[in-house]
Amino acid sequence: MATSVLVQIMKILLVGEASRVHRNLKIGLTSFGAECRHVTQSDSTSWREFDDTFAPAHSGVLGGLARNVSPFIKISRLDDYDVINFTNTITAVHGKYTKYLDIPWFRKKTKLMSYYALGCDEIGLIRKNEMLPYRPCVTCLESKDTLSRDCDLIFNPRYEKSQDLTRRYFDFAACSMIEYGHVEELFGGNFSRIQFPVDISRIPFSPAKSRPSVNIIHTPTRRGFKGTSTVLQAVEILKKRRNDFKFDLIEGLSYEAYISRISEADIVVDQIYSQSPGMNGLEMMAAGKIVLTGATTLGRSYFGFMNESPAFDAPPEALLLADQLDQVIDRKNEFSDLAERGRSYVEINHSLIGVAEKFLNEWSARI
Numbered sequence: 001m002a003t004s005v006l007v008q009i010m011k012i013l014l015v016g017e018a019s020r021v022h023r024n025l026k027i028g029l030t031s032f033g034a035e036c037r038h039v040t041q042s043d044s045t046s047w048r049e050f051d052d053t054f055a056p057a058h059s060g061v062l063g064g065l066a067r068n069v070s071p072f073i074k075i076s077r078l079d080d081y082d083v084i085n086f087t088n089t090i091t092a093v094h095g096k097y098t099k100y101l102d103i104p105w106f107r108k109k110t111k112l113m114s115y116y117a118l119g120c121d122e123i124g125l126i127r128k129n130e131m132l133p134y135r136p137c138v139t140c141l142e143s144k145d146t147l148s149r150d151c152d153l154i155f156n157p158r159y160e161k162s163q164d165l166t167r168r169y170f171d172f173a174a175c176s177m178i179e180y181g182h183v184e185e186l187f188g189g190n191f192s193r194i195q196f197p198v199d200i201s202r203i204p205f206s207p208a209k210s211r212p213s214v215n216i217i218h219t220p221t222r223r224g225f226k227g228t229s230t231v232l233q234a235v236e237i238l239k240k241r242r243n244d245f246k247f248d249l250i251e252g253l254s255y256e257a258y259i260s261r262i263s264e265a266d267i268v269v270d271q272i273y274s275q276s277p278g279m280n281g282l283e284m285m286a287a288g289k290i291v292l293t294g295a296t297t298l299g300r301s302y303f304g305f306m307n308e309s310p311a312f313d314a315p316p317e318a319l320l321l322a323d324q325l326d327q328v329i330d331r332k333n334e335f336s337d338l339a340e341r342g343r344s345y346v347e348i349n350h351s352l353i354g355v356a357e358k359f360l361n362e363w364s365a366r367i
Contacts, residue, residue, distance in 0.1 A: 207339030282350055
């Protein structure tokens with residue numbers, strides 16, 4: 001058991017999931033002896049490692065009834081907690097008519113309400129962050145995928161309402177990357193920058209290799225958000241310059257199948273509209289890949305340690321992205337060193353223990 005923190009917080013509820021973040025955070029928190037439960041809004045999430053759901057993801061009339069009623073029944077049966085932390089939204093209700101009505105119920109069940117900004121939800125809405133030189137919003141909305149429609153029809157109209165609810169009911173917030181840094185304005189002194197927790201034990205080290213034909217992959221979970229169209233244009237430009245690489249587009253796999261599939265990749269193009277790396281970029285660095293992702297001067301400034309990152313920036317213009325790939329391939333004799341540096345960087349700066357310790361310290365100071 002980790003002992004570097006005096007744990008005053010012994011009972012924690014984690015609500016929601018995004019890219020395995022709460023799954024990983026739970027492991028770190030329990031290593032300090034805390035009792036931790038992880039419950040998602042519904043079982044529709046593709047990340048299956050959680051303890052329970054507030055409502056099943058059924059369709060039709062019965063599904064709608066479950067989404068609107070089931071969360072309140074489950075909340076009423078919850079034990080009392082020291083901390084309830086939300087991520088990717090501030091509600092357990094996906095129902096049309098009862099959304100956000102659960103927040104006062106949760107408030108009665110805990111000493112402290114916390115929010116972790118790490119996704120484009122109704123609080124951390126990227127299009128509201130005016131400090132960013134560019135955002136994924138235009139191509140994301142044009143893609144018309146489910147989450148894009150949610151953003152247009154739900155997140156954006158409810159931005160002001162959710163801010164008011166956050167001010168009234170939440171005690172603390174943390175943020176994982178500068179894209180969502182505008183959340184700090186809501187919380188002032190009750191805010192902290194806390195990086196993503198990455199479970200390096202689940203990620204086999206399969207380092208990039210210097211070989212005659214380099215393997216490049218792009219791994220979008222959402223094409224519009226990740227900038228896949230521009231990535232494909234950049235690859236076509238690169239094909240006209242050189243033939244010492246192979247390219248593959250990987251999507252729609254389970255996490256386990258995905259980790260297995262990327263084992264032979266050398267270069268991973270993650271996302272192009274970001275200022276800093278998200279979970280996928282970090283996990284690919286941990287796997288020993290040469291990662292092109294958000295790595296701008298602005299993004300690196302959010303945490304002091306980010307200047308040590310071996311990630312390359314992926315500019316959101318096809319010609320510039322092709323130039324970056326061109327230069328990276330020319331450095332393939334450095335791949336072995338870059339792979340080791342990437343693994344070490346994630347292990348040191350994104351450890352489950354270190355991230356959990358930061359949360360426990362921040363929460364303990366406010367209870």
